[in-house]
Each structure stands twice: as structure tokens, then as C-alpha cells.
Amino acid sequence: MAPTSAPTTLQLVQTNSLPALVQVEIEQLILSGELAAGERINESDLAMRFGTSRGPVREALRGLEESRLVRSEKNRGVFVRAVSIEEADEIYDVREALDQLIGQRAALRATPQQLRELEAALDEMDRATDVEDVKSYHALNLRFHDMLVDSAGNARLTESYRLLTKGLLLFRLRGLKDGGGLPVSNTEHKAVVAAIAAHDAARAGRLLRQHAAASRARMHKAASAART
């Protein structure tokens, strides 16, 4: 039997263990904001919600703790991590370095197929920009950067980058307006993809690092705007 390209729920349950499933489920809850930053997580509630006992939930939380999405206090429970802007800055320090590496490697190793997908993503983001659909743009933006790091062809780099940027998602502005930075952001994306298509490693690396820096600046701008 040929495996379906999109893995079925059945397959997921058969290959992944229950704690792993629960872990991604809780992760969704956190990243979607349903479990707010700083909030305390009740093990029993989650176990009920997923129809399991507390064991798998506890294992999942231990995994999430290791990936820094939650923090745990003995006998008090686990809390959704709250990422301050100072921490977000720290993350961006690292991210800029990794983004440069991603750009360099992608320019050398991206396949034509991957390049096509990147360009398709650019178009989609353009469309989202046209109708000022900030939410869609954010989702597409995440996917775009995921595709980028994948096209660098280094599994460890992908892991490190994903782990790092997950932390950034925890720093969410109340009402992420972004102040019209969307068209600028996608213009930067296009320059990066162009450099990758030209196999210009140095330029792609430099541009992607600059894009990260600009993204950080936009975060600061939005943060100070939200504070007033």
C-alpha cells in the first residue's frame, strides 16, 4: 500500500506516541494564545480535554519545558513562558547570525523545486499584503522562513532555528498591527530570494541577516507604539 502524502490521523497515532501528540497539541494551544503567556497550566484539565490520564500530559510538558515554551516550578506547576522584549532581543541576536548562515547555504543548495516554492510564497504574501490581511501574512511569513531554512539543507540548523523562533512567537504584541511594515518586509523577502536564485551566497546571507535586523526593528517600533 502506498503511503498517502498527507499522513492520516491513524498513521500519526501509530507512529507517534501519545505524549508526542499531546505535546504538539499543547504547543498549538500556546502558540495560538489560547493558553496565555504567564498562565499556569492545569494538568488535570488538559488530561480531561485530551481524554488521557495525567501521565502523557506530564511527559508532554517536560518536552515543552526543554524547548523553553513553558517553565516549571516544583510543586507549583508549569507556566507558559512569557518572553519579554529584552529576551526577544536576545533571540534576535542569535537569529541574525543563523539567518545569515541560512541565506548563504540556501544560495548554494536550494533546489529548483524549492526555489519555485519560495517564489510562490512571495506571490501569496503579496496578495495578503494587498488586502492588508495581517494574520494571513504572518502565517505565510512563518512558512516562508521555514521553507528558507529547509532549503539550506542542514537538519541541525533547521532544528536550532525552529526552536529559537518558537520563542519569538511567545512575544506577542497586544493586537499585532505592525504599522504597515508588510510591503517592506516582502520586498526584503524578494531580494533574498533573488540572491538565492542567483546563487550569490554572500549577498543572500547579508540580505537575510538584514531582513532579520529590520524585522527586529519593526518589533521595537510596534512595541513602543503599543506602549503609548
Next chain:
Amino acid sequence: MAPTSAPTTLQLVQTNSLPALVQVEIEQLILSGELAAGERINESDLAMRFGTSRGPVREALRGLEESRLVRSEKNRGVFVRAVSIEEADEIYDVREALDQLIGQRAALRATPQQLRELEAALDEMDRATDVEDVKSYHALNLRFHDMLVDSAGNARLTESYRLLTKGLLLFRLRGLKDGGGLPVSNTEHKAVVAAIAAHDAARAGRLLRQHAAASRARMHKAASAART
């Protein structure tokens, strides 16, 4: 009552949860090689060994899985990860980028105290080199790089770096001889520390990146020597 500088066992048990303690214990077992790469881990055995039930052990293993020291197969168990030289190369790709960042930041932010400790570590490594104590040198070398990343003053960077380099420890050559690379390695260390002391960010970053690259080359050399 003033807290003791070195945390007592009591304090450790009171603040850290049992799974966390078990996790570092198992981590030691893995990194020391007592649990060999590729080997399957028996939950009950470990639980007996630590005098706990399997619950805390399972939680600890989830944490280790997230930090990529073990991998888990459903209904088959968890295995100590075996890192191939290709994976080690991937890790070094990322490590070089992070090391450059570490050098840059350390040059800007290292305190005089940290600088003194770094220089003390250099001396210790010199002594280990003189008597060709490879094992001590390795331990000191790990500590030195830990101190370096700490002196960069970025907690996220520290986390990312530690996680990454833990993976490298899993790539262990049978009988790590290193072929007399120790004096060279410490010479590179000294140049890095000198650049940091001079607050020359660009140079410190460049040198630390080069040191990582040289370290990778030494790994390759040792690997090909071991293969013959």
C-alpha cells in the same frame, strides 16, 4: 540564614523536581559513554538504579529526547542517539556561526572577572598540554567554551550553543587521540582571549569562528586516522 554558595543536596532536591534530577543523571550516563551511542535504554533498569518508579524516568527521557540526546521509537523504546560525522559536520556549520557571534559579544561584554577566569583556564589547559593529559584537556576545553559563551551575556545564545555542542559530544571517536592538536588548539584559545581583552569584537569573532573551523578539521583528521 545565609544560603551556602555551593547548593546543598537538600536544596537541589527541594528546588529541582525528581525528573529533572534524573534527567541530568541520565545525561551524565550518556555523555560519559556509560550508555553507549545507539544503545537501547531500559526504563525499569534506570528506575531501579535511581530508586524511583518509571514515571520520573519517562519524563526525564522526554526531556532528553527534546534535547536530541536520545530518540524514541513507539513501543520499542528510546535509544541513545548516534551522531555520524555527517551530522557532526552539520553541527559545526551552525557552531561556527554561533562562535563568531560569541566572540563578538564577549569582546564587548565580558567582565574583568570573566576575563581573569578565561585566562586562568588557559593556564590550566597549558598544564594539561604539557603532561599530554588529553582527558583533562577535553574537560577543561568544554569548560572554557562554556565560560566563553557565558561571557557573551546572552542567555538564549548560551542555551542554543549548549544544546548544539552536546550533540557533538555524542560523536566520539574510539580512543580520542587528537594527534597532537592540543598545543595548537590552546594557541588559538589564547588569541581569542587576547582579542576579547582588547575589546576587538571583529577580531574575536573571526578568531573564534576560525577556531571552530580548525576544531572541525581536527575532528576530520582524527576520524580518517581512526578509520585506517
Next chain:
DNA sequence: AAACTATTTATTGTCGACAATCGGCAATCG
């Protein structure tokens, strides 16, 4: 004897129960 099948055994996966601990509230005492 080789190969396939049934059975046994060891190990993991999950659960419910009990013990330990914490935060809050009320009673007590200075």
C-alpha cells in the same frame, strides 16, 4: 532441515490511586 506459525516473555504505554506540598482563610495570640 528450513520455514512458517503459535506461544511465551520482556518491555513499553497508560491509567487510577495515594501521598506530599502549596496557597488561602480563619482562628488565636501578643
Next chain:
DNA sequence: CGATTGCCGATTGTCGACAATAAATAGTTT
């Protein structure tokens, strides 16, 4: 009246037991 102390409900921490699965073994058939 304020602070301390002792309960009380809620939640986490840990455990032992049972179910489910996979590997190892024995048994049967050709």
C-alpha cells in the same frame, strides 16, 4: 489591630498495577 499559626481545598509528585505491543522462543509442518 497586626502578625503568626494551624487547618483545608486544590494541585502536583510519585507509585504500583494492568494492558498493549514487539522480540524471542519453541513447536509444527512440509
